[in-house]
Amino acid sequence: MIEILNPTLLDRARDTGALVADILHTLKGRSTVGTNLLDIDRWAKEMILDAGATSCYVDYAPSFGRGPFGHYICTAVNDAVLHGRPRNQTLADGDLLxxxxxxxxxxxxxxxxxxxxxxxxxxxxxxxxxxxxxxxLAAGIAAAGPGARIGDLSHAIGTVLKEAGYRVNTEFGGHGIGSTMHQDPHVPNTGRPGRGYPLRPGLLLALEPWVMADTATLVTDDDGWTLRSATGCRTAHSEHTIAITEDGAEILTLPTRA
Incomplete structure (x- = not known):
């Protein structure tokens, strides 16, 4: 399903995006040496519920996971990169979270x-x-706008990742978003320009480049969710939700406070 949002829904998307960004900003400030991942999940739950919002993760049960995710935020440390299920683990100096x-x-x-x-x-x-x-991520956003195609964004993202010397995994990437968290179109983190779905004003996309230091192969934890690098190398992941507008792309997930 691909949704095109009307102006009323786009305004709501701005509110949601600001909430997501502000929660992440707050959690980053609280994530210090000795912080437990379960505390981060608890703080996320409190802020989501206090805002009158709902988590997209608690009851999330796609085919690639093992049952409902059961938590309010993904917390991935060091060699974990995607779908990090919060667990009883404390952060250490130099951890990549x-x-x-x-x-x-x-x-x-x-x-x-x-x-x-x-x-x-x-x-x-x-x-x-x-x-x-x-x-x-910035390159993918810069390539987005009405008339651009998904392949243009994928190519822009993949060019940066590959030029930095990283291999690109295409099992997981960006996606459409709207009334539900995951929608079409899929946005791979590498691709050919001029190919794929043409972007239209009102379309929301979540762009999310991620890489692993020396591999493109993932392994899954025993929890059935957390995806890690197969070699144990470190990883990173950046994501924004954007709205396609008449003259470009608007980032919806920017914090409202410094």
Whole structure:
């Protein structure tokens, strides 16, 4: 299903996107050395419910997961990159943490992810991973607009990732979003320009470049959800929800406070 939002729903999407971004911003500030991943999940739950929103994850049970996800946010540490299921684990100095959050408010969903380093340590490869996914995300957004095609965005994202020396996994990527979290069209993190679905004003897309330092192969934890690099290398993941407008693309998941 591909949804095109009318102006009323687009306004609701802006509210949802701001909520997602503000929650992530708050959680980043609270994620310090010694923080437990289960506390991050609890804080996310409190902020989502206090806003009158609902989690897109708690009852989420796609074919690639094992039963309902059962938590309010994805927390991926170091070699974990996608669908990180919160567990009893405390953060250490230099850990690379990815927070991925999707909520629904007013009947419209928004989805975003941030990767950052905990504490004071700044491992060089980790900094590069984060920077590369952020630059790839910016390139994908810059390529978006009415008349552009999905392949244009995928090509822009993939060019940045590959030029940085990373291999690109195409099992998971960006996606359409609207009344539900995951919709068509799929947005691979590499592709050929000029191909795929043509973008129209009112379309929402969640773009999410992610990479692993030395592999493109994923393995799944025993929890049936958390996806890790097959080699144990570090990973990073950046995501924004954007709206296609008459003259380009609007980022909906920017925090409202610094």
């Amino acid at each position: 990815t927070l991925d959050l999707a909520v629904s408010l007013g009947g419209v969903a928004a989805d975003a992810a941030i990767s950052f380093l905990v504490g004071e340590a700044r491992p060089e490869e980790s900094v590069k991973l984060i920077d590369t996914t952020e630059r790839a």
